[in-house]
Amino acid sequence: MSEPGSRRGRGRAHDAEGAREAILNAAEEVFAEHGFDGARIDAIAETAGYNKSLIFHYYDDKLGLYAAVLKRIDEQGAELQATLLAPLGADESLTSDTDKFRTFLATATRLLFDVLIEHPRLSRMIAWEEAEGWQTMRKIASQFNTEDEKLFRQLLNKAQQAGIIRPKIDPDRLFYIIYAVCQSYLTTIPFMEMAFEGEDLSSPDALKQAREMIVDFVIHGVM
């Protein structure tokens, strides 16, 4: 009747991998919804369908669990970027050919926006970090690699030297500004919906429209 591991409670089949993953999924959900301090281990355990103390057995403490969640997201992100963005960025003429750079910038901005939409839990966790001044992230930052970010910054630096990016724009901060526009637009949607009284800004159509506006805004703001 029941597959191994599907039994709940006392006497379930042993399945370490399954348990770890279930806990990680639950943790991602609860951390995204309530932030680090606000997340309740009991809630994570219940969502995962495993006993609370199993969490401490696998991930030491709350912070270790949080780090594990972010690590998994980071790996997925690196994979995504390697597949989609790297081939574009490898083109040497990108930082000298204005049209090519415009296309690249538009693609990258669209991609970033889409990633945040399709992974609202990531977006939410970042929002919580922003609110609490990144104090949780700071404790575990050393566990993550920032190579991709550095590469992107180098690319933008070259483009500015070639005169494609306006001189007043700091290429080192540009990546974060573009990210800020996308992220903060999304987190401000509930507020805008309150101000616009009833208008639905989170429908696929509305989001697509917003995305194109942001792409237009970024390209003209940068170039």
Next chain:
Amino acid sequence: MSEPGSRRGRGRAHDAEGAREAILNAAEEVFAEHGFDGARIDAIAETAGYNKSLIFHYYDDKLGLYAAVLKRIDEQGAELQATLLAPLGADESLTSDTDKFRTFLATATRLLFDVLIEHPRLSRMIAWEEAEGWQTMRKIASQFNTEDEKLFRQLLNKAQQAGIIRPKIDPDRLFYIIYAVCQSYLTTIPFMEMAFEGEDLSSPDALKQAREMIVDFVIHGVM
């Protein structure tokens, strides 16, 4: 020796206004630091130097206290905007004269950025709201007026009809995007400082530089 109200603990002089203000100040501080759910009433009471139950006596419950904090900020904000921004916005030629509009947009963006810098508690409280999906704000939204926002949106609509704002930019959302750039840049500073390893981005000089970059970015992104 001691002025009325300065005595602490048992048998202090009665001073309702002073107590209310002390509580409101403490609440603003603690809410900014920990958000609505994370803020502890005990911490607010201790910071204020008054007994916890006095908080409930004056502000009913945690939500009432939060609403009172935001109301005070809102009143200060309305005052500020009326003094600084309204005279500029009243100029009828603003929405037809490109140069005038550019100056206005730059001034408004600078002002917004400066307000967020000079009132980091406001910025933090907004960040907490963004993280928790504005659920606290939504409960008390009816207590605030949105007239200033509506006026600003009307202004931007006129400017677009006159062809000053690029057609792809939605003037209704523009205000929130500009705000998003400023707010999110500031909340991302700790993260950038982690990435840039040691560089100080919150010094007055660095902030001024960032502000001018954002103004440049916004103006070219919009016009």
Next chain:
DNA sequence: TTATAATCTAACCAGTTGGTTAATTAACCA
């Protein structure tokens, strides 16, 4: 001076918090 209202406080409550302990159960190997 005295009654009354306003201001302020100590002590308390039931429910919740992250984390620990020790025991039980299932898988695996000889």
Next chain:
DNA sequence: TGGTTAATTAACCAACTGGTTAGATTATAA
């Protein structure tokens, strides 16, 4: 079959949570 190890759990703990209660202290008006 029996013994070892890893997976899983119930029960527990001290500290803390928003909120209440009943009473003490002070200001004020008569």
